[in-house]
Amino acid sequence: GDSVTQMEGPVTLSEEAFLTINCTYTATGYPSLFWYVQYPGEGLQLLLKATKADDKGSNKGFEATYRKETTSFHLEKGSVQVSDSAVYFCALSDSGANSKLTFGKGITLSVRP
Amino acid sequence: DAGITQSPRHKVTETGTPVTLRCHQTENHRYMYWYRQDPGHGLRLIHYSYGVKDTDKGEVSDGYSVSRSKTEDFLLTLESATSSQTSVYFCAISESATANYGYTFGSGTRLTVV
Numbered sequence: 768g769d770s771v772t773q774m775e776g777p778v779t780l781s782e783e784a785f786l787t788i789n790c791t792y793t794a795t796g797y798p799s800l801f802w803y804v805q806y807p808g809e810g811l812q813l814l815l816k817a818t819k820a821d822d823k824g825s826n827k828g829f830e831a832t833y834r835k836e837t838t839s840f841h842l843e844k845g846s847v848q849v850s851d852s853a854v855y856f857c858a859l860s861d862s863g864a865n866s867k868l869t870f871g872k873g874i875t876l877s878v879r880p
Numbered sequence: 881d882a883g884i885t886q887s888p889r890h891k892v893t894e895t896g897t898p899v900t901l902r903c904h905q906t907e908n909h910r911y912m913y914w915y916r917q918d919p920g921h922g923l924r925l926i927h928y929s930y931g932v933k934d935t936d937k938g939e940v941s942d943g944y945s946v947s948r949s950k951t952e953d954f955l956l957t958l959e960s961a962t963s964s965q966t967s968v969y970f971c972a973i974s975e976s977a978t979a980n981y982g983y984t985f986g987s988g989t990r991l992t993v994v
């Protein structure tokens with residue numbers, strides 16, 4: 768079945784550092800890929816998405832490119848802020864009708880001032 | 881988020897008691913989902929619904945049942961709560977049959993079974 772693998776965490780960075788969070792997937796067909804963010808005490812929010820190969824999703828300074836050849840969707844940000852401290856989830860949806868989201872385990876990011 | 885609310889936000893219950901969690905939406909979305917979130921597991925799908933009285937099982941459905949008698953409400957019931965069901969439960973809604981648009985999530989219910 769479909770699956771999403773995220774790098775092990777947690778990750779701690781200093782403010783203004785460069786961020787990369789790795790995500791790889793296994794799926795049949797042509798899935799759509801997502802990054803969700805969960806701030807403390809809240810539900811998940813959609814951060815960005817890409818629906819086909821080579822698409823780049825971007826939002827709030829975060830970017831991720833759908834790489835079919837490496838089955839990856841790594842999340843990057845050039846300069847993190849304390850307010851980016853949260854849990855980040857990579858997810859995919861299969862391409863069939865009545866598709867559902869499959870999530871990775873999530874990774875906690877802490878940004879120090 | 882506006883448009884989707886979960887109740888209660890927190891609950892402590894005893895082993896063996898029944899528990900019902902409620903998800904209410906005002907978006908008139910047809911598709912609704914229940915997930916549980918546990919450390920080291922991410923989010924796992926419990927049950928989902930494609931419309932009124934139309935529900936199906938997810939990957940971790942054992943011990944849970946659901947009902948959807950109205951478009952706006954999706955109820956998750958633990959018939960006899962166990963300690964392994966201590967978790968944070970999230971409801972999500974979607975306007976599309978395919979997940980390409982992503983989901984909108986509620987704020988979650990933290991359930992503790994003692």
